[in-house]
Every structure is written in structure tokens, then in C-alpha cells.
Amino acid sequence: MELTQSILELIRKASTDLSQDVENAILNAFNKEKKGTPAKSVFNTIIENIRMAREQSTPMCQDTGSLIFYIDFPVGETEKFYTEAIREATKEATNLQYLRPNAVDSITSKNSGNNIGINAPYIHFHQWNKDEVRIQLMLKGGGSENVGTQYKLPNPALKAGRDIAGVRKEIIDAVLNAQGLGCAPGIIGVGIGGDRVTSYILSKEQFFRKIGQRNPDKLLADLEIELYNDLNKLGIGPMGFGGKTTVLDVFIDAQARHPASFFVAISYTCWAFRRKSMTIKKEEVIYD
């Protein structure tokens, strides 16, 4: 019961209270735009909306997304315990309009009405050796999910070879194709290597990073910075109206690949970049 309440609060915060790192990035982007441009007025609306949502405790975006939970838990506890609490909290959060009902049966097209369905919410478990529990939640909107994409290398159409330069070309292509969709300025998550499935997973997991948090690998960190600068030269701007900020950040990670495969998966999230975490240590719950 107590856990359910804490998770409900996690969901409420994720949906209504944009994290400070993201808000700061948006304020920076606002300051870069000239007065009287559509870009300036879009950022103005976004900033006002962020503040209103926090104040009114209502979803900043009506697409409250699919719920993706990542749980790290100590040895000796059961997954069932957390799964049940998450499902209860999700139903209650839907009742309280922190969430829109977003779980649709793929065969009958019937909306379950409470965000519960097969594999919804999605929960990823990981057991660790610490004496504490960490629950991370991402609310992933449908519009931005739809512009996510997966490439292979080599890619003759883009003249992209099996190297970092090739990866770069594919990321630029993905952001170019996403314009107007996915609610720019977006945040880009990239997974290099792995198989069809794990490359996407890696790309999505990057979204648990903070804005500005660079990959510890120097080469990848440099690539992130370089792409952040280059992608913002595209001029796509907020909502695709033109402007100086097209992406708020680029997160890249890499993993081993099969010699025959070279996948590059790209996930996109909108400016309403909603992810929060909570840590339970003894009786104390800390939200971030």
C-alpha cells in the first residue's frame, strides 16, 4: 500500500512536473531565439505550459505516453511485489487524470481504460547488491515514438559506411525525417551495435540520463557534442517552425555487435521529456 502510494507520486511527478535539467535547456533555447519569431512564441507557450502543469498538477502533455519502468531491487525481494504495486498505482493515476488511458488491445482496438494491458505498463527488472530500491519511470509519448527508427550499415542511399562517419550520417537523416513530428526540440537516444532488439533498448535507455551528461567514453562524448552542434544547424526549430534549437541533447552509447550486423537504432523523445526516479532506502523515499 505504501509502495503503491509512492509509485503513484512518481507517476504524478513524471506527468506534471518537468525535471529542472530539461526546463533549463528549454529556457536556454528560448533565450537564443529572436523576438517576434514563431520559434520565440512557441518556446514562450511551452515554458508557460510547464509552469501551469506543475502548479495545477495536471499532465503537461495530454499524451501521457506508455509507461516504462526500470527497477533495481535487492536480493530476496520478489518481482511480483513491485508488479502489483505498479499496476495498482497506474490504475489510480489514470483515475486521477495524471494519465490518459493509453493501453489499446492490438487485436480488438479496445482501450482498456486504465493503462493496464498485456505488457503494459512495461517493467524491466534488475537485481542488484545494494540495500536499496531504485524505480525509474519514463512516460514515452506515441508521436515521438513513431519517429524512432533503426538503420543498418552500410547504407548506400546515405553513402554511409561501417564506421562512425556512417553512424553520424544516419543520425542526421533520422532527425531530418523527424521534422514536424515528435514535438521538437527533441532529445536523441542512439544505440550502436547489438541485435535488432538490443540496439533499440540501448537507444531508449539513454533517456534516463540528465541533459548534458556525457558518455564516459571520450570518443562517444565527442560525437555527442559534435552532433548536438551540427543538428542545431539544421534550422528545423521548435515544432519545425524554423529556429536555432532542433535538439536539446544527443545521447549515444555502443555495444558489441555480430560481425555481420551493424545496427544503429535511434529513439526520439519530445521536449516534454518525462522521466523521474525514486530511491527507497530503509523507510525513506527520495525522488529525482
Add this chain to the structure above:
Amino acid sequence: MIKLNIPISEEDIRKLRVGDEVLLSGIIVTARDQAHKLMVEQKPDFIRDFLKESVIYHCGPVVRKDKHGTWSFVSAGPTTSIREEPYQADVICEYNLRGVIGKGGMGEKTSQGLQKCGAVYFHAVGGAGTLIANAVKKVINVFNMDEFGSPEAFWVIEVKDFPLIVTMDSHGASLHKEILEKSKKIAKEIS
């Protein structure tokens, strides 16, 4: 900033140009995928009077029902419009619409419909759910709620000073096309 009230005349809508910022007031209707399919395949009449010289809003809202059974909008930003591209032009002309509100812009077929029947594409700020819900003053009615679920239902709502930007006008201009062409060139340079 242009103040626009529904019903909108064809003459007024044709004055609007890409880049114009508008505050829209009056009664409008939300409709997305299932609703558009229905309007094209079955041309239902129950929605006809609400749509005449008004606009459709591509939106699946978060809604609240109070203890008296009265609905209100909690969060209501735009959804991606391009999914309605196969239907939109037909819906505009069939129902005498003066515009659609959404995000991301639409394609050539819709642009033809805007020009032919006198309508524009208004872009709302994607993700601005709470702010736009505050501009929704009243829920007048809801149709097909049980069949479609709340995001997909037709919500007839009264809005006051809904902030919008015209990104496709009734003269064939499109901000989306313009930005796409420019950004494609830059992408080539940086790739």
C-alpha cells in the same frame, strides 16, 4: 495577433497567410483517426452542424467527469496530423470546415483541399496540454465515447483565445515545405 471567432467566413479564412498568429474562440470539435475514418466512410450527420464553418482539432484529451456528470478538459494538446492525410481533404469539403488544428503539418492532398474549399491548417504547440486545456471553457457534448474511447471520441468544446499559428494557408503556401527544403540542403552540407 489576429482574433478569430467561429463561425468563420470563407472571406476571412482566405485573408490568413502562413506565419499569422491567431487566437481562436468559439465551438470546435476534436477528431482523430477513428473519427476521420467514420466521417469519410459513413458521412454521419450528427456532427454536421457543429463542423459547419468551424474547425476540427486533432486531439485526444485527458478528461475529467465530476460528480454531477459534467465533463472538463484536463490536458489537451494537438496530436500528429499527418495520420489523417488520406481523409482530411474530403472531410474539409464534405463538412464545410474552415480549418483543422493539429501538429506537424499535412501533405499535398490536404493542401489541395484547403485551397479548393477555403480552409487553413492551424498549428498548435505540441505538448502544451495544460495551457490549451485552460483555453477550453466548456465541453458541450461528446459522441462515440463508448465505441472509440476518450482519446478518439468527438468532443464538442467551446474554446476562448486558443493560441495558433497558420502553417498552411488557402493559397497553397506551407511553412513545413519551406523548412523541409532548407533543412535538407543543410543536412547535405553537414553529413
